Amino acid sequence: MTQVGEGQDADETTPPVMTFGAPTAGEVLAERYELVEHINNDSAGRLVWRGVDVVLRRPVAVVMRYPGGDSATEMLQAAVAASRVIHPNLVGVYDAIDEAERAYVVREWVDGHSLRELVSEGPLDAARATAVGNAVASALAAVHATGMVHGNVHPGTVMISDDGRVVLADARTDGADSQENDVRAVGGLLYFALTGYWPHAEAPLHGATAGHGRAAIPDAVRDANGAAAAPRQVRAGVPAYLDDLTMDLLDADIAPPSSDVLAAELARLDVPEDDYLDANGPLRFAAETGEEPSPLAAAGGRKVALGIAGLLALALVGLLIGISTLGGDEDEPQKNPVAAPTSSAPVSEEPAAPAVRNLKISAARIIDPDSRDRAEVRDAEKVFDGDKDDGWSTQTYRGASNFGNYKRGMGVWIDLGGEHTIKSVQVNLSDTGASAELLTGTIDQPSTNKGDDEILKAYKKNPIGQPFEAHDGTTMTFNGFDADQKYRYLLFWITDLPPNGSGYKVGVNEITVQGS
Structure with missing residues (x-):
């Protein structure tokens, strides 16, 4: 069981934080939160504890740092901002307290594993990777709708609970990121979920390129120019539309969609009929009832869009040629007249109403x-x-x-x-x-x-x-x-x-x- 803190999980070499007044099991913080078990430290030295809210009798995660005060401002501000956004794919934040010598954030306890841990056992299949990406994009859409930025999207902050719920944790508010980078990070998550490799060479995860221990994630396979190989080049069986979407999100020359558009695109991916994809709860991989999957919308990639646009253009040219051949000049009798179908039904020029x-x-x-x-x-x-x-x-x-x-x-x-x-x-x-x-x-x-x-x-x-x-x-x-x-x-x-x-x-x- 790993509960991520405000940053990446630490590897085995991360030293324990030895501070005067360090917490002990059984201690009750703010007369309400009892510490039960020290789970791990993140790479910034924050302590992550499993605790219990003794008032509401529910499990909680307590993320602590020493000292409090000015050094904990960013962590506390991020917690306050995150508490204002309620969404099933976001970890709930319950409290944020500064005691000067230490500060801590109390948030929802998630029984499960991080995406980093899950993929360490092997890459995910396309449907499951898509479901994870859809859940994260949906969470980001809720965050972005308030004007905020998450700024901390990576395999260590994506949690998959034991009942299949996907949640995003530990937003940051240091102003160093953007909503566009949040969306591009979903491309990184898809790449990682499909291949087990991290595609961002300019910003590798902790220990990624020369790492060791449980925090290490291997760097992507790259060509002579440093470009990451596409998922389909790394692993067989990745659908072309998902490969295109992932690489387009990672391509700095292609403007990414907004997070809500990306969530909608991922929700419409053409997955097997007996599967169910629901970003608002446990993973039940299948197409949404009543909607036909749209490979074009799902792919979101220029390659598929251009291909279909080309086919449509050819079809239009063919149609025009056919009309010209059949029509002829009004004064010239047709050699092969074709009787046009007639109908007494009125012809409506209004477009069909969108399906409810x-x-x-x-x-x-x-x-x-x-x-x-x-x-x-x-x-x-x-x-x-x-x-x-x-x-x-x-x-x-x-x-x-x-x-x-x-x-x-x-x-x-x-x-x-x-x-x-x-x-x-x-x-x-x-x-x-x-x-x-x-x-x-x-x-x-x-x-x-x-x-x-x-x-x-x-x-x-x-x-x-x-x-x-x-x-x-x-x-x-x-x-x-x-x-x-x-x-x-x-x-x-x-x-x-x-x-x-x-x-x-x-x-x-x-x-x-x-x-x-």
Whole structure:
């Protein structure tokens, strides 16, 4: 079991950090986080511990560094920024504390292995490599949608849990990177997953070219000019479209797509029919239901695009020649007249409407402007993980159904990652009797009481359809969208809770958005 820290995993030669006041098993930090086991140190000397949140009784990872203060500013700022982005493919960040002599970040504990460890046992097959790349690109899309940069994408910060979930950990905020470099790093991950080699000669991983121990990753095979060999030249069986996409992402002369576009491209790769690819949860490799895979969209590569463009051009020339041959001059009788088919049906000149499908939710968070302790803003990712039996829920409120008379309500804010035409939104609840409405807006604010209040005030001006009052079912469907308008942000806002025996409570198990 390895839990990455803020940088690369250290190899066996990394010396232990011997500091006055170093932590010991059983110590409780901030009167809440009990240290259980020292797991490893990263290459920057940070200590990674497995711990337990004694208040919520859940496992956590504690990443510590000595000293705190100014030297820990970047680590703490990165943790605060990461805590604002909730996504199933991002490691959750719970706390960041500076005690002067030491500082530490408390985050989600992932039972599993890093991509570095997984590939050390052998390269991944194309479908699994694609699923990992799709998950990372989806996580980056959520980060980039807030204007932030991750800046630390590599095989040591990609974790694959024992249940198949792929998560990206340990963002950095030192300003030394860019969203474009984040996207190019996905190309590096694909190359590594497919071959077991690292393609970035100018920035090798720790110990990559002359390394040793478990942190070493061998450098890619290169030609006389230093260019890395394509995955298909290294390993047989790599699909051409995946080879092209990987090499295009690594090519500095080709502008990379945005992270949300890359995630969409990877999600549409032509994988085997009996497989399932789902970046929002465990790996179930297959094409998305209701969508035909698009090799062109999947490849994203200039080679495939140019090839198909050439074929289309030839087909168009052939069509024009055929029309010219069959048409002739109006005054000259045709030698071989061809009867044209007739139809009484009217001919429509309007293009066919795009097919309606389930739209991908890129991020979600809980909006709670009147909260006292922000205790209920966790687990928003469960509302779009595909499991209708488990989701986010409010606490139990006593005294009144409107959140005990001290909250205007609570809601789930979702980000579609880009603008879409929406046909309907379906919300599955845990119980009957809730009152709620659907709102929309154009702003995103930090996950704070003030930020949530600004979102609520702005979105209240834009209701979608009619609200549900004491709904007698567990499914609410909102259809009142403007067909000529595109939407990105939605807010499912709950105003009254149903009784649960000891008070009032409701859960939002799943939100599904349909559109194009």
